[in-house]
Amino acid sequence: MGVYEGFDYGHDSPCRTREGGGGPVADVESRTCRGCGATQLSRYNLSALCARCRRSKPELPLDFWTSDSLGGALERWDVGALVRAYRRHTGVSQSAVALLVNIDQSEVSRLERGRKTVRDRRQLLTWTRALGIPDSLVPRLPDERAGTHRNAVLACVAGQYRADTGDWRSPLDIAHVDQFVIELQQRDNASGGDRLLSDTERCLHEVVASLSAGSTPDDDKALHNAAAQLAQMAGWLSLDAGRPADARRNLTTALYAAHMTGDTSLAGSVLGYMSLTALYHATPVEALALAQTAHDSSSGARTGRTGAMLATRMARALAECGRHAETRAVLHVAERGFSRSGTGTTSPVWLTYFDDGELLAQQGTCLMKIGALHEARVCLDSALQYLRSSSAGNLRDQVHYLVRLADVGRMAGELDEACSRAREALALNQRISSTRMSNNIADFMARLQSQRSARPVRRLLEEAAELGILS
Incomplete structure (x- = not known):
């Protein structure tokens, strides 16, 4: 040389x-x-x-x-x-x-x-x-370059795991990750996500670490699928625990992992959660863009239960943007898609939460946002009765629906009804661990302040203050 x-x-x-x-x-x-x-x-x-x-x-x-x-x-x-x-x-x-x-x-x-x-x-x-x-x-491309690169990116996106003390611990078992996700959904709906987040993120980072350490092609796909499901769940639990930055990070991780598996339905679901996150932080235009992307990118999942779920995300964003006619049209799409899925249809594990009660609750929320208060009350009441008739009970979801019913009563000028529903929500909220539900109740109480002169409102606000909901 x-x-x-x-x-x-x-x-x-x-x-x-x-x-x-x-x-x-x-x-x-x-x-x-x-x-x-x-x-x-x-x-x-x-x-x-x-x-x-x-x-x-x-x-x-x-x-x-x-x-x-x-x-x-x-x-x-x-x-x-x-x-x-x-x-x-x-x-x-x-x-x-x-x-x-x-x-x-x-x-x-x-x-x-x-x-x-x-x-x-x-x-x-x-x-x-x-x-x-x-x-x-010298090869033109390195062996397994894509896998090595994407796993490094995934580890970077997932970030460092921050250990928190929680009340529940579950060992990670990739072979049973589907059952673990179902259990997380059930526990979240029942008692809130605050106590579940740490354990979920720990399991997520174990999966990401396994990918970064190297895996066989067969294990690689299974691990990416597990990472996507766990990160989506961690994103939702972060939102419920009042950690918006963690929610965005976890959902970004979920979206990347879902694309690595080629699962467009799961990727659409993650985008749907991102849309909800944007709604909770008062950016409806962003929420609508995310919901539209979820719908467009999940071309194979526009029908059935997955399509129905994505349609409700779109309807929520449209309602927040004040597009009433389009909201109703998309709600009809969601209802038709859900009815076509049938009771015997197998749904993805990450979609098991989307049942009749969830569909009714989403319909009721959208109708409330566009001012159709009577229809909203019917849907939300039906969703609440569905929960109470089930063996799980799902206290966290009951609190959620009760607060929405209280808001319907407030908007309709029925203050006794509004305060009665809110009082039920206050009582149940003491039995769960959900920062988001406590914040929802506090926001509702703040909206009631302008009607403080009414006796039932004044008494409710005093009770909320004693419980620490209001300062």
């Missing part, structure tokens, strides 16, 4: 110090030059190369680079492993290698320790040509 005069062999050369002083000398055993493989080295030669090889850039034979270990490093584009092997067999220093590609020695150190990687084939060829590796051995 031509003459190279600038090699530095001083710091990394394989030598030892002479016992009793007198400076360093090479091992006394006979050694052969690692560069040419033929010249016998003097015992006073501090490097692993003969004088001729030191005057030229050391080259290694072809079979050196085609060995199993280095052939695999080439296939993976693992330049750090290539540089380490090159230096080990030639005795050159990191500084000398750095001069080959005109970078600092610290960058070579980072490369060898895995702190720096090449990003494209042009960079790779700069290194392989500097090391004397024939271009014919």
Whole structure:
């Protein structure tokens, strides 16, 4: 490869110090030059190369680079492993290698320790040509590059896990992650998400760590699916626990993982949750854009239960944007889709929460937002009765529906009814752990302040203040 005069062999050369002083000398055993493989080295030669090889850039034979270990490093584009092997067999220093590609020695150190990687084939060829590796051995793409890259991105998006003390612990078992997600949904609907978030995020980060550590293609898809489901659940629980930033991060993780599995229905569901998150933070235009994207990107799921769920997300955003006629039209789409799904239809695990009660509640909320108060009351009352007739009970959801019914009464001017519903919500809220429900109740009480002169309102506000809902 031509003459190279600038090699530095001083710091990394394989030598030892002479016992009793007198400076360093090479091992006394006979050694052969690692560069040419033929010249016998003097015992006073501090490097692993003969004088001729030191005057030229050391080259290694072809079979050196085609060995199993280095052939695999080439296939993976693992330049750090290539540089380490090159230096080990030639005795050159990191500084000398750095001069080959005109970078600092610290960058070579980072490369060898895995702190720096090449990003494209042009960079790779700069290194392989500097090391004397024939271009014919350099692959155009690294093996499993997509999997390695996407897992690194997933780990980056998921962020660091922040451990919190919770009241419930469940071990992670990938084979039973579906059942775990169902159990999370049931516990969330029953008692709120505050106490479930830490355990869910812990399991999510265990899955992401497993992906980052490497997995087989079959396990890879299963792990990405588990990550998507757990991250979606963690996003919703974060929202329920009053952590909007965590909700966005977890849902972003879920969306990325869902796309890795190619599950457009699950990706649409995640976008639907993102739409709800935007609604809860008073950005209805963003919510509508997310709901529309969810619908458009889930072309294979516009019918049946998944299509019905996505339609309710769209209807909620349309209602908040004041588009009444479109809201009603999309609600009809949701109802038709749900009825067509049938009781015997298998739904994805992450959609088991979307039952008759949830559909009624979403319809009632949309109708309330567009001012159809009588229809809204009918739907929300039916949703509440559906919950109370079920074995689960779902206290958190009951609180949610009661607050909405209280708002319907307030908007209709029926203050006794509004206060009665709100009082029920206050009592049940003491038995659950949901920051979002406490905030919903507090927001409702704030809306009642303008009617404080009415006796039932005044008494309700006093009760809420005693419970710490109002300051």
